[in-house]
Amino acid sequence: MDRTERFYKIELLLRSRGCVSFETLREELDVSRATLKRDLQYLRDRLSAPIVYDRFDNGYRFEAGSAKSRQELPGIWFSEQEIHALLTMHQLLAGLDDDGVLSRHLQPMMDKLQGMLGADESEARELMRRVKLISTARRRVPSRHFELLGSALVQRRRVWLRYFKRSDRSVSVREVSPQRLVNYRNTWYLDAWCHASDGLRRFALDAVQEAKALEARARQVAVKDLEAELDAGYGIYGGRGAKLKWATLRFGSEAAQWVSHEEWHAEQKARWLADGRYELQVPYSDPTELAMDILRHGDSVEVVGDKALVASIAERLRRAARLYA
Structure with missing residues (x-):
């Protein structure tokens, strides 16, 4: 094990056993005496870990009464x-x-x-x-909605929603049983059982116009059923109960250097072709998000086999080209 793992294990042993002898530590870590001495010295001198040697018990422990002994070791x-x-x-x-x-x-x-x-x-x-994390295209959620929906989720209560559907610009009123909060590509979603449509649905929290907690108990849906219904296909539109299809994408040799290190879906299949191209297969039910990710690769990717998806991508490329003609 590397040094990071040894530090974690030393902390775990001292916290769980109280006082641990030098030989026990060495055997548990499977290191030499010199390595263990260096590790203990580093933890104490460089990371200020309150590790002391107890002569009475002939072992190492965290210093009693130290405020640091009740904290996790530093995250460095x-x-x-x-x-x-x-x-x-x-x-x-x-x-x-x-x-x-x-x-x-x-x-x-x-x-x-x-x-x-x-x-x-x-x-x-x-x-x-x-250490900087760069987030793009973030859609903010009103805190009052997040708090209300989060509380309803924990308390297993139903919620009344006024919801704006962007695809057809319509507003609907629904009663839902919250099941899971999902953060995907910097956007929050609520997975819930919709009592109006009698099925699982995924709602973008930034599209919730109004929300009210109800007294009625929420319908319970098992996590495995949530995953099977909503997570099986590609992206945020991964489920919706539709039959899964497989898209086959072939990336040019240059784009392959990046795509070959990406995970598009947990169940994806991939292989290198003899000519240096990279073939990726992903399951999907709704092509919306998959099409967007295909289009961002432009002429570096080709969709093969799926006639409907090929036609859809081709038409969108033609429409895009007309904008710049």
Whole structure:
């Protein structure tokens, strides 16, 4: 295991067992005596971990009564995935409460996340300045709606919605049972059982014009049923109960250098072709979002086999070309 993993394990052993002998630590970590000595020295001197040697119990422990002994060790050695997760959570929470409605609820969580990012407040602020997450095309959600829907989700209550449907510019009134909140491409969605249409639906929170909590208990839907219905196909339009189809996309050799490292769908299939092109197959039910992602690659990708999808992409390209003729 690498040093980061050893640091985590040392912390876990000391927290779970209280006092651990040098030999037990060495055996659990499977390292040499010299390596373990360097790790302990680094934790104490460089990261200010309150680790002390207890002569009476002949082992190492966190210093009793130290405020730091009740905290997580500093986040300076977090992995790429962990840093991304922590900063994403921090930015989502920081950007959610535009009018202060949620401050009283979110501040303890914000303090906890900031504490995990560094040994002290100044170090945490510095880390957040040095690691930047760039979000584009974000659609803001009114805090009052997020708070109401989040509370209804936790309390298993139904909600009355006035909802604006962008595709046909219509407004509808619905009674729904919230099942799950989803953040996708910087936009929040609510997965809910719609009692008007008697099925699962996904609602963009920024399109909610009005929301009211109801006393009626929400209908419960199992998570596996949510995933099967709404997550099987491509993107945010992944389900809707339609039969899944597979799109085959062939990327030119230059675009392949990037696309081959991307995950378009958890169940995707991919292979390199003999001529250097890259073939990607993804499942979809609604082509809306898939078509947008195909179009952004322009002449670097070709759709093969799916006549309906090919025709749709071709027509959109022709319309786009006419704008610049």
